[in-house]
Amino acid sequence: MQRLTPYQTGLWLAEYIDIRCQLCRICRSSPYPELHQNTLDSESSSDRLVQATSTQTVASHKRRHQLSQHFSTGLLCAACHHSVVWLPKPFTVDIAAGITLSIQAATYYDYPIRQAIRTFKHDEDMTKLPLLLHVLRQLPRPHGCHAGNSVIVAMPTTNQRLVKRGFDPVSILSAQLSKHWQIPLWRGVERVDDAISQQGLTRAERLTNLDNAFALIQPPSVKRLLLFDDVATTGASLCSGIINLDSA
Numbered sequence: 001m002q003r004l005t006p007y008q009t010g011l012w013l014a015e016y017i018d019i020r021c022q023l024c025r026i027c028r029s030s031p032y033p034e035l036h037q038n039t040l041d042s043e044s045s046s047d048r049l050v051q052a053t054s055t056q057t058v059a060s061h062k063r064r065h066q067l068s069q070h071f072s073t074g075l076l077c078a079a080c081h082h083s084v085v086w087l088p089k090p091f092t093v094d095i096a097a098g099i100t101l102s103i104q105a106a107t108y109y110d111y112p113i114r115q116a117i118r119t120f121k122h123d124e125d126m127t128k129l130p131l132l133l134h135v136l137r138q139l140p141r142p143h144g145c146h147a148g149n150s151v152i153v154a155m156p157t158t159n160q161r162l163v164k165r166g167f168d169p170v171s172i173l174s175a176q177l178s179k180h181w182q183i184p185l186w187r188g189v190e191r192v193d194d195a196i197s198q199q200g201l202t203r204a205e206r207l208t209n210l211d212n213a214f215a216l217i218q219p220p221s222v223k224r225l226l227l228f229d230d231v232a233t234t235g236a237s238l239c240s241g242i243i244n245l246d247s248a
Contacts, residue, residue: 028075117231136180139177142226144224150225156170
């Protein structure tokens, strides 16, 4: 049996043991509707045995429903889940003449997701990972894509940044997306530059900053490449990645 890493153990505990919402920290299971008690008062004594049997059956269904609900409600309570705008309209970026790249985000880069991503990336705060896992699960698998014709390409980082951070946040998130979509990861691309951070740059500066930033290690075995990054601001990183893949 493969040994779980500490963060994988934390995810398992958050999903199956800790029933609190990963955002508001209140119990995420919504209460089961209370049974109507008025009928008991109006029942005749001859119906009490039937009622008792019916109550036991309802109680059994209630327990099964609560157990099923506990394992399927996700990592946020209903109130917190519905407070976030999911799946904004996809936007496109130009790759070449007449060719565009469509980008689908799980949600907007806004509170509270923005704070969760920042502390996860820059402070290595693994307590935010369950919330980000819930975000990833809102992404529907692209139409027509499956394990036989597609791979997920996680945007790679430089060795310098990997040493500085001590971990690769995009790699961790993409592994969870791979499980969600049941599509394998493909690591045939590497980052070959030491470009400055993309934060604070304009789109033109971002594209220039990423010139020749990626290299193809091996050709992909499938035709559909699903590029994944943690944040898409202008789409420059994804655009540069697909350009380098195409030119290679």
